[in-house]
Amino acid sequence: MQHLKIYNKQDVLSLTKIRRYETKLGERIQVVKEETDLAKAIAASDAKYVLFGIPEDLGTKGNYGIGGTDTLWLPFLQSFLNIQSNDFCDGGDILLIGHFDFGDIQYLIDTTASTPDEKIEAYRHSVNTIDDAVEQLVKLITEQKKVPIAVGGGHNNSYPLIKGAAKGWHKAGVIPLAQINCMNLDAHADYRPLEGRHSGNAFRYAEEDGYLQKYCVVGLHENYIPQNMWIDIVNNPFVDCITYEDIFVHEKRTFLQSIAHATDFTDDTLCGIDLDIDCIEHTLSSAMTPVGILPTQARQYISYTASVSKPAYLHICEGATRLSDGRTDTTSGKLLSYLVSDFIKALAL
Numbered sequence: 001m002q003h004l005k006i007y008n009k010q011d012v013l014s015l016t017k018i019r020r021y022e023t024k025l026g027e028r029i030q031v032v033k034e035e036t037d038l039a040k041a042i043a044a045s046d047a048k049y050v051l052f053g054i055p056e057d058l059g060t061k062g063n064y065g066i067g068g069t070d071t072l073w074l075p076f077l078q079s080f081l082n083i084q085s086n087d088f089c090d091g092g093d094i095l096l097i098g099h100f101d102f103g104d105i106q107y108l109i110d111t112t113a114s115t116p117d118e119k120i121e122a123y124r125h126s127v128n129t130i131d132d133a134v135e136q137l138v139k140l141i142t143e144q145k146k147v148p149i150a151v152g153g154g155h156n157n158s159y160p161l162i163k164g165a166a167k168g169w170h171k172a173g174v175i176p177l178a179q180i181n182c183m184n185l186d187a188h189a190d191y192r193p194l195e196g197r198h199s200g201n202a203f204r205y206a207e208e209d210g211y212l213q214k215y216c217v218v219g220l221h222e223n224y225i226p227q228n229m230w231i232d233i234v235n236n237p238f239v240d241c242i243t244y245e246d247i248f249v250h251e252k253r254t255f256l257q258s259i260a261h262a263t264d265f266t267d268d269t270l271c272g273i274d275l276d277i278d279c280i281e282h283t284l285s286s287a288m289t290p291v292g293i294l295p296t297q298a299r300q301y302i303s304y305t306a307s308v309s310k311p312a313y314l315h316i317c318e319g320a321t322r323l324s325d326g327r328t329d330t331t332s333g334k335l336l337s338y339l340v341s342d343f344i345k346a347l348a349l
Contacts, residue, residue: 003133006032007098016081026081028091032098043144045095049344050141051149053077053099056130057286058106059156060318062123062198065286068323073099073152075321075333080340089341093348095146100133102126124196127156131197134160135167138313142168147347148313149340154199154286155190155276155317158182162206162272165312169270180312181214181266182206185259185301186276187221187289189241191229199286199318207238213269216262217241218301219279219293240265244279244292255293259301263308270312273305275339277319277332284329285318295335299342306346314343 009031016026032041042050053073060069085091105126113119134150134157141148142165150161162182170178182203184190192201194208206212220241225233233239242258253261263271278285281292293301306314316339322328 001038001133001136003100003102004137005098005101006038007096008032008034012081012096015078023085024081025083025085025089025091025094028085029081030092030095032095039140042095042140042146047095048093048146048347049149050095050097050146051151051340052097052137053151054130054134054153054157055099056102056153058102058123058126058130059154059197059199060286062120062127062156062196063154063200064120065154065199066323066325067286068320069152069154069286069318071322072319072332072336075330076151076336076340077333079334079337083337083341089345093344097137099152100130102130105129121196124198127197130157131160131163135164138164139168139171142312143171145172145174147311149343150313150315151336151340152319153317155186155274156197156199156202157317158184158190158202158272158274158315159197159205161313161315162202163209163211165270165272166211169312175270179211179213180270180272181268182212182272182274183216183218183262183266183305183309184274184276185218185279185293185298186274187219187244187279187287187292188224188276189217189220189229189233190276191233191239192226213238214266215239216265218258218262219244219247221245221289255297256300256304259304260308263305267309269310271309272312272315273302273309273343274315274317275302276317280335283335284320284323284327284332286320286323287318288327295338299338302339302342303346306343307349311347314340316340
């Protein structure tokens with residue numbers, strides 16, 4: 001895996017603030033031993049969860065979005081490694097692999113693509129490389145019946161997560177077919193046409209390739225549903241959604257009732273749990289919104305779905321601490337550390 005940077009214990013401890021009489025997550029979290037085959041290391045670990053980062057924004061840029069989704073992984077990790085390891089969340093249950101680095105691809109695009117159309121085409125083509133790398137790692141993890149936790153990057157990464165998890169859980173004998181379900185808390189369906197890979201069509205590609213069986217989106221904003229996509233969703237019995245307006249404006253269902261509907265719809269097999277940061281109000285992302293759910297509601301979504309469904313993976317994406325247009329937010333990393341720890345705590349119950 002040429003683009004995967006694997007961490008050692010010193011990498012982790014360099015980000016961990018050691019304090020007397022306390023045990024931080026970074027002191028307990030497992031890492032891959034040096035000069036160890038990655039597949040063997042994952043198999044040998046007794047950790048239940050395998051954490052890795054995908055700090056890239058190529059898929060977001062390929063969807064005409066604002067760059068910056070490559071900036072959240074490190075601030076998240078710094079926050080996550082410094083929470084307390086205790087009875088609520090034990091760092092020993094987590095294997096930290098490292099992160100993907102696709103900087104060489106970005107450099108190549110910057111130096112060879114001269115027009116906006118050429119850059120869009122190059123970004124979309126580059127996502128295929130990201131797909132292959134992420135799929136391979138996720139397959140290795142799920143083959144050992146461990147739950148992948150992927151943080152950072154664009155929503156394009158749901159496709160390789162679904163594909164890799166479906167293949168891995170199937171090879172492990174957990175599911176009869178290489179096919180899983182997915183629920184997504186998101187302002188957008190990311191179900192755009194098959195026009196080349198980008199952050200807006202991961203679920204369409206996963207369905208088209210046969211790895212995604214059922215898909216349910218909670219919190220979809222009506223203002224950002226293309227009519228052709230809406231028709232496809234309405235006419236597909238394997239795709240469902242509950243709009244933000246139906247929950248919070250028209251109050252047809254409560255937020256928790258909507259999440260419960262999503263878990264019921266997808267409960268017949270393993271289910272990927274996705275959360276797009278752009279659905280959280282005033283939280284920095286490529287498609288930042290002034291109208292959205294609250295951080296506490298995002299935590300409720302993670303906690304409820306993890307405890308009620310059969311998670312195939314956790315994927316939190318589209319967030320940023322710095323966007324290419326200059327906007328910044330230093331709290332995004334800490335928010336993600338709450339969300340990831342909520343997932344681990346819910347599965348431990």
